[in-house]
Every structure is written in structure tokens, then in C-alpha cells.
Amino acid sequence: MTRRLPDGDSLLIRTDFSDDALWRDVVDIVSQPQTDDGEVYVAELTLVDDRAFDRITLKELVAEIATSPRSYVFVVDSDAIADPEHSVLAVDTSGDSGDHPTFRVHPSQMPTVESNLSIDNMDFEEFSSAVAADGVFRGFEYE
Structure with a gap:
């Protein structure tokens, strides 16, 4: 099966095809606007809803992206589908080595993460240094 990544800066790649309704729910909730100090932010995501990516491993996905200029992607994997919060996996694809850091993004924080990474x-x-104990970024804690 041939995999092809579309043009677009911030990809949201579906790798779990077990539940179409939950996929649509996740897309809907990560696409909700976020307001911060009167400014409205929306995650500008390019959806990758292609069965060629079904159950692709992180290693395989990073290899697919290695030839592109992208430094990150977002993934709706089986954990995101099973998680009641539907936290999306963020993957740093910028490194040359086998080390590609990840963290999970709470859907309410997708506009913050996506907009700041994209520019x-x-x-x-x-972002990864500000995750909660469970590995999910839910925003920055200010003292």
C-alpha cells in the first residue's frame, strides 16, 4: 500500500481506523477555537485520513516523514481513540537520529501547540517540558 503525505504544515494523521465516529469527534474537538487574552486561536490542521496509515508504527511514520521538511506531526493513534480525553500524540520529527520525542496534547490545547510550532x-x-505527570500537555502553569 502506497503512503502519501499531503501538502500542509501541521498534519493530523489518523493511524487508528477502528471507529470512524470517534475519529470525527477527535477532529471536531481539536478544531475548536481557543480564546486567550481576547485573541482567538484555531489549530490549522491538514487531515490525513488514509487507510495506508492504519496501524503504522511511530518508527515507520518518522521514516515516511524523513524526506519532508516537517519538524513535527500530530497523530490520532489507538491511544487517542481509547483515551476519554482523546489526547493527540505530538511527534518531533526534526532529529536525524532514532530519537523522536513525543508528548500528548489535550485537545483544548491544540490551537496553542499547533500555532506556536507552525510559526x-x-x-x-x-511544550514537552511542560507536560503533566501523565505525559499530556494541558497548558502552561503560571505561578
Whole structure:
């Protein structure tokens, strides 16, 4: 099966095809606008809903992306489908080595993460270092 990634900066790749309704629900909730200090943010995601990516491993996915200029992708995997919060996997694809850091993004935070990564305002490590104990980014804690 041939895999092809579409054009677009911020890909949301579906790798679990077990439940079409839940996939649509996840897309809907990660696409909700977020308001911060009067500013409205929306995650500008390019959806990859292609069965060629069904059950692709992280290693295989990173290999597919290796030839593209993308430094990150978002993945709706089996954990995102099973998780009641539907936290999406964020993957740093910028490294050359086999080390590709990941963290999960709570859907309410997708606009923050996507918009900042897409314009290089913040880097992957800034978000991954602010995850909760369960590995999910739910926003920055300010003291």
C-alpha cells in the first residue's frame, strides 16, 4: 500500500481506523477555537485520513516523514481513540537520529501547540517540558 503525505504544515494523521465516529469527534474537538487574552486561536490542521496509515508504527511514520521538511506531526493513534480525553500524540520529527520525542496534547490545547510550532514561535521542547505527570500537555502553569 502506497503512503502519501499531503501538502500542509501541521498534519493530523489518523493511524487508528477502528471507529470512524470517534475519529470525527477527535477532529471536531481539536478544531475548536481557543480564546486567550481576547485573541482567538484555531489549530490549522491538514487531515490525513488514509487507510495506508492504519496501524503504522511511530518508527515507520518518522521514516515516511524523513524526506519532508516537517519538524513535527500530530497523530490520532489507538491511544487517542481509547483515551476519554482523546489526547493527540505530538511527534518531533526534526532529529536525524532514532530519537523522536513525543508528548500528548489535550485537545483544548491544540490551537496553542499547533500555532506556536507552525510559526516557530516556540519549539517542541518548550511544550514537552511542560507536560503533566501523565505525559499530556494541558497548558502552561503560571505561578
